[in-house]
Amino acid sequence: MKEKVIIGERIGIKTILAGYVEWSIFGLMGAVGFYNLVGRYFISDSRVNLLVSLIIFIVVVLLVTPLFGANEYLEFSNEKxxxxxxxxxxxxxxxxxMIIMKKPDLCNLEIxxxxxYSVQLSYVRFTMLYGQAGYQLKMxxxxxDGSLFSVLPAGIDDMKKGRFEQAFSLLEENGVTIVDKFNLRSVLNDKNSFYMHIKEIEDLKKC
Known part of the structure; x- marks a missing residue:
């Protein structure tokens, strides 16, 4: 069994660099567009245009830097x-x-x-595009000490990688009980199976 399991995408330097390459194209397009438009109708000095265009390029890239990668992930280990x-x-x-400086990510909640004592598996419903119903796992x-806290794991694509089952097995090895009254654990290997299983539960509730 793995000593550490991560659910969700942990942002890394490679993700940031890939984002830079992708958004540099948009920044370059904006800079070139500004250079051509302003240079033609407003500012005739090409050096000023070039400087402003360069600033636009840098600003576009800097503004989107924080958006690279996922906003949330869970990390399970034998200790915490x-x-x-x-x-x-x-x-x-x-x-x-912090990641660019190779500093560890800051954990906002550590248990x-x-x-x-236990982890209960359930689900929440939300409305998707065009009013369609979507479902998300809730842990x-x-x-x-009797206190509770809940999270909605963002790593739905980690189902096929088996990370949910790995996390639950790791918790069980450390004496944690997994409460699964909806039998969700059996379908956490494929998101389509997960959705269909919950839809069946919802249909039964309507009967």
Whole structure:
């Protein structure tokens, strides 16, 4: 069994560099467009146009830097469970800078595995585009002191990688009970199976 399991995408330097390459194209297009438009109708000095265009390019790339990568992920280990989440724009900026400097990401919620009594699996419903119903896994942690906290894992694409099952098995090895009254664990290997299973549950509720 792995000693550490991550659910969700953890942003890394490669992700940031890939984002730079992608958004540099948009920044370059904006800079060239400004250079041609302003140079033709407003400012005749080509050096000023070039300087402003360069500034536009840099600003576009810098503004989108915090948006590279996912905003949330969970990390499970034998010692602890960490919930990483960058909510505000400034938090995303700070996280990106720390990663570029090769500093560890800041965990906004850390629970020792030995303090967890059980994890209950359930789901929440949300409305997608065109009014379609979507479903997301909900994990509720019950601690031995009686406190609760819930997270909605963002790593739905990690189902095929088996990371959910790996995380649950790791918790069970450390004495944590997995409560699964909807039998969701059996379908957490494919998101289509997950959606169909919950849809069947919802249809039964209507009967």
């Amino acid at each position: 469970v960490c919930h990483y989440q960058a909510g505000s724009y400034l938090q995303k900026w700070y996280r990106a800078i 020792k595995t030995s303090e967890i 509720t942690f019950l601690l031995k």
